[in-house]
Amino acid sequence: MTAAAMLRVEELSRAFGAVYAVRDVSLSVAEGETRAVIGPNGAGKSTLFNLVSGHLTPGHGTVHYAAGDRLRRIDRLSAHARARQGIAIVFQSARLFHGMTALENVMVGAHARTRHGFLSAALRLPRHHREEAAITADALTALDRVGLRDWAHRSADALPLGQQRALQVARALCARPRLLLLDEPASGLRAGEREALARLIEGLRAEGLTMMLIEHDVAFVARLADRVTVLHLGRQIAEGTPEQIRGDDAVLAAYLGQEAPA
Amino acid sequence: MNKPTTQTRSQGGPPTRARRAAGKRSPAPARTPARLAAFGPAARLRRPRVLAVVALCAAALALPQVLPASDVPVLVTLLLSAIVVTGLSMLMGYAGQISLGHAAFYLIGAYTAALLATHGRPTWLGLAAAPLAAAVVAAVIGVPLLRLRGHQLAFATLAMQLILLNVVGQQEWTGGDIGLQGVPRLTVAGYEFSSATSYAYLTLAALALVVIVTRNVVASRPGRGLRALATSEVAAESAGVPVVAYKLAVFSLSAGFAGLAGGIYAFYTGYLAPGSFPVLLSFEFVVMAVIGGLGTVWGALAGAAVITLLLQELNELGTAEGMPGSAPAVLSYAVYGLLLVLVVLYLPRGLVPSATAWWERRRARRRSGGPHDDSPAAGAGAGRGADAGAAAGKGT
Numbered sequence: 001m002t003a004a005a006m007l008r009v010e011e012l013s014r015a016f017g018a019v020y021a022v023r024d025v026s027l028s029v030a031e032g033e034t035r036a037v038i039g040p041n042g043a044g045k046s047t048l049f050n051l052v053s054g055h056l057t058p059g060h061g062t063v064h065y066a067a068g069d070r071l072r073r074i075d076r077l078s079a080h081a082r083a084r085q086g087i088a089i090v091f092q093s094a095r096l097f098h099g100m101t102a103l104e105n106v107m108v109g110a111h112a113r114t115r116h117g118f119l120s121a122a123l124r125l126p127r128h129h130r131e132e133a134a135i136t137a138d139a140l141t142a143l144d145r146v147g148l149r150d151w152a153h154r155s156a157d158a159l160p161l162g163q164q165r166a167l168q169v170a171r172a173l174c175a176r177p178r179l180l181l182l183d184e185p186a187s188g189l190r191a192g193e194r195e196a197l198a199r200l201i202e203g204l205r206a207e208g209l210t211m212m213l214i215e216h217d218v219a220f221v222a223r224l225a226d227r228v229t230v231l232h233l234g235r236q237i238a239e240g241t242p243e244q245i246r247g248d249d250a251v252l253a254a255y256l257g258q259e260a261p262a
Numbered sequence: 263m264n265k266p267t268t269q270t271r272s273q274g275g276p277p278t279r280a281r282r283a284a285g286k287r288s289p290a291p292a293r294t295p296a297r298l299a300a301f302g303p304a305a306r307l308r309r310p311r312v313l314a315v316v317a318l319c320a321a322a323l324a325l326p327q328v329l330p331a332s333d334v335p336v337l338v339t340l341l342l343s344a345i346v347v348t349g350l351s352m353l354m355g356y357a358g359q360i361s362l363g364h365a366a367f368y369l370i371g372a373y374t375a376a377l378l379a380t381h382g383r384p385t386w387l388g389l390a391a392a393p394l395a396a397a398v399v400a401a402v403i404g405v406p407l408l409r410l411r412g413h414q415l416a417f418a419t420l421a422m423q424l425i426l427l428n429v430v431g432q433q434e435w436t437g438g439d440i441g442l443q444g445v446p447r448l449t450v451a452g453y454e455f456s457s458a459t460s461y462a463y464l465t466l467a468a469l470a471l472v473v474i475v476t477r478n479v480v481a482s483r484p485g486r487g488l489r490a491l492a493t494s495e496v497a498a499e500s501a502g503v504p505v506v507a508y509k510l511a512v513f514s515l516s517a518g519f520a521g522l523a524g525g526i527y528a529f530y531t532g533y534l535a536p537g538s539f540p541v542l543l544s545f546e547f548v549v550m551a552v553i554g555g556l557g558t559v560w561g562a563l564a565g566a567a568v569i570t571l572l573l574q575e576l577n578e579l580g581t582a583e584g585m586p587g588s589a590p591a592v593l594s595y596a597v598y599g600l601l602l603v604l605v606v607l608y609l610p611r612g613l614v615p616s617a618t619a620w621w622e623r624r625r626a627r628r629r630s631g632g633p634h635d636d637s638p639a640a641g642a643g644a645g646r647g648a649d650a651g652a653a654a655g656k657g658t
Binding site for chain 2: 054055080083088089095096097108110111116117118122123131132135171
């Protein structure tokens with residue numbers, strides 16, 4: 001990997017009580033890379049995800065992120081401050097905002113890179129009008145991208161699960177992220193929806209978006225990731241290209257020891 | 263009325279702005295050919311929602327003149343409640359935070375205005391300081407309070423009010439339990455607000471201001487952030503919404519509205535005591551917000567109107583001649599409670615959203631039954647229905 005690092009995790013640990021969910025995990029994601037983090041249930045994938053996204057603070061270790069031209073430490077920043085730095089998130093559970101249309105849901109994503117607040121909104125200052133128009137246009141583009149343009153003005157609550165995930169991706173894209181984190185994006189999806197999602201991620205990858213993909217499904221990952229990090233019981237047991245990982249004994253043992261790969 | 267002509271003219275401002283804003287919120291509907299025709303001021307006037315707003319404003323302006331003098335105080339009370347409830351409805355309906363202590367901010371506004379005025383400061387300064395003081399207090403106590411959620415937040419705000427009532431009741435400078443008397447009348451630029459009618463117009467102007475600010479806030483970037491954090495603080499945070507700051511801002515803004523109403527109240531009654539701001543008043547504000555419909559701007563007005571008038575009627579009925587001695591208690595507690603239960607059972611979303619939904623259903627039925635029912639129109643109809651639903655969620 002010669003490209004500059006976009007995300008660097010060093011000796012990251014987080015314990016819940018006496019149990020380490022993540023222990024001494026180090027990884028570096030290069031700019032433009034699609035990194036998958038896989039592992040059986042309870043491997044610490046989601047904890048790692050939350051440590052990077054800012055929903056958990058590490059007990060130990062650091063997270064650095066390329067903001068501007070150098071790596072900056074972000075592990076003490078709040079989640080919304082990280083969002084402002086260009087990190088966007090797609091949650092595993094569909095965390096859509098109720099009582100809002102699909103378009104409004106996506107528009108929330110633009111919060112990370114827009115500024116106007118209560119005062120400009122209350123007084124309808126020019127800044128409000130400028131930003132609102134731009135946000136609406138960007139949100140419609142993002143909806144188009146995930147094939148949900150027709151849903152724009154309908155309630156997001158009524159969307160089927162597959163489209164809810166797609167809507168979350170649109171929300172993340174509306175933030176124009178530099179790093180996109182996806183937590184088990186394919187879980188619970190039907191074959192067709194999974195295929196559509198895979199194509200969407202491939203498209204983003206082709207555009208050079210840096211992504212970190214937490215996944216349970218090895219087959220899904222093998223197709224999409226440049227490199228794969230394997231966690232088992234909170235520890236990192238392997239890292240390499242999908243091909244290298246498939247032949248790795250430790251990985252096979254970890255997966256086969258508990259359950260067969262999907 | 264000699265001076266109030268200027269008063270009425272300044273009243274003319276907000277409704278037109280509201281109307282323009284109401285028309286401007288339609289970039290989305292413009293997609294459908296049916297809505298394209300709906301542009302232009304004349305066409306805009308034909309739209310039922312705009313028509314309703316214009317009619318409401320006209321009625322509001324006429325009301326203090328038309329009503330018998332004895333009913334004007336009821337109108338002032340109603341409008342003051344509506345101001346508080348508009349803020350509370352924004353806090354509860356949009357941001358999902360509960361306050362069972364909003365009368366505390368009403369109290370803070372009232373005492374701020376009264377104390378400044380009785381200490382020889384200009385009364386207009388008191389009125390301006392009232393919302394500011396309430397907002398600042400909310401911003402400070404909101405820091406610990408808003409870490410709590412749901413019931414805990416409700417009880418914490420309730421406790422805050424109880425503490426405040428105790429403190430105010432024991433301090434010498436607040437007049438203790440006896441309170442503050444002889445608050446002068448409000449004077450702005452040489453005009454003294456002395457009659458109930460003048461206060462009705464003043465309160466109307468304040469309500470218009472509060473409604474416009476609320477509407478502008480909820481239908482905007484911060485408004486979307488608030489609605490997002492009401493569903494999921496985690497997801498909102500990751501989308502870049504500064505959840506803690508937003509909760510504080512909306513808490514403080516809604517407290518500021520309550521403070522503004524309190525300031526007007528102080529000048530209107532000329533007398534304040536802790537007993538004027540009981541915990542029951544806070545509950546009443548919450549009831550008004552819920553009955554009117556949370557998450558709607560007009561719901562606050564509807565809720566305040568319905569509950570104020572209902573309480574007034576029940577009180578009159580209970581104290582009417584020939585009624586048994588227990589009538590006031592039975593009516594103002596039992597019948598009131600029963601009505602609330604019925605509304606919550608049968609119109610759980612509140613009056614305004616239920617009415618909007620009924621209206622939309624009726625329109626949809628009429629359209630689908632009409633002679634020009636071809637498929638594109640039906641498609642546009644579905645879109646419009648969804649728009650209206652979304653708009654109702656957004657709060658018109």
